[in-house]
Amino acid sequence: MGLHIARCHCGTMNGQDEKPGNGTDSGIYHERQQKELCAMHALNNLFQVQGAFTKKDLDELCNKLSPDAFFNPHRSILGLGNYDVNVIMAALQKKGYDTIWFDKRKSIDCLQFENIMGFILNIPTEYKWGFVRLPIHRKHWISIKCINNQYVNLDSKLDCPEIIGDSAALKEFLHNQLMDNDKELLLVVAQEVGETGAWRKECCVFPPVATADAICDSNAEMTCVSNGSMKQKSQETFPGSN
Template sequence: MNGICNGIYHEKQVRELCALHALNNLFQERDAFSKAELDEICQSLSPHVWINPHRSLLGLGNYDVNVIMAALQRKGYEAVWYDKRKPVECLRLAEICGFILNVPSDYRLGFVLLPLKRRHWVAIRQVAGTYYNLDSKLDVPHIIGQDNELLEYLREQLESKEKEMFIIVSKDVETHHLWQKEDFEYTSAKR
């Protein structure tokens, strides 16, 4: 299920653990996080509740953004919600560790498509100079390309009202807003 493909670590989907897979794929480490660690984060976020609002009722995963943000903070990183009204050209890619997309996902029971609205976490990052889509539902990582191809890919993804993006940066980069070009003029990137 998990493995190295052309030197890229890629976890494949198990149960509802896409948040765990996205984090491990982002950090390119099998044990960057474990299910037990994410469950512990859920418990710490809502310690006195019987049904935890930060994961699925059955405890199979389906972690929310609060769990991802807390997990990233444990490693000195932050998830910055990206305002889709801004053009992606305002991003300083050299300061960004990677991206996590939250996208709509079909829910299937075998071959039957159920009318349930689900969400799915997807990691995108650069490995050895090339950006990859590390979606755990993919058999292998998909090559996005270099900076220009990444910006076009992100632009296309963010055209959907259903998709959200989080920029993953170090705490210092987040504190000083170094992930965003200060002198970038919004009108210059409008089409």
């Protein structure tokens, strides 16, 4: 079965439709959820291109990250997806982007939104059998991007993308999301932006961040590296997602 792809009219976060012609109509690319491929959907939705990454691409990255592992720690044991943060970071690096973990102790106001290509949220998700909630705990990747001067929630579990609004609305949205300790935010920036720190305002001081240079296997401990980035144990911070 092929990907479920929607190019549909977007609604706002409060459920009211925006009028066509104001930058929120049917030009948005949106892949919908299949199996445990939310990481692939989040990446393709972020780049607004079908096939920017395929399941084969992400599986190859898993093998490069842990070439000798009998059971690859970066994806589902069943091979259905469920890719971890290391795979997302490696994929973005292939496109010339760094991935920066946002320290939730800092204010969203510290971010220079105009220098950030997009956002990826890692959020809890629930499994249900009919109306019964199952005791299965997984997380889910979603992407957020500015399209036609408005930020859009491109969650693959939505029927259609949802308009968040301008930068003020995005600040409020991200602030509300990050009040949940189980949610994490990744910033996607061009490599030169990551190197210069132009994704943050000069008045804000951040601790060392995890960028694409910090990709490591799941057995590595958190250690600082020479460029000031941080290697992090992905299975502790970002469990497998779907």
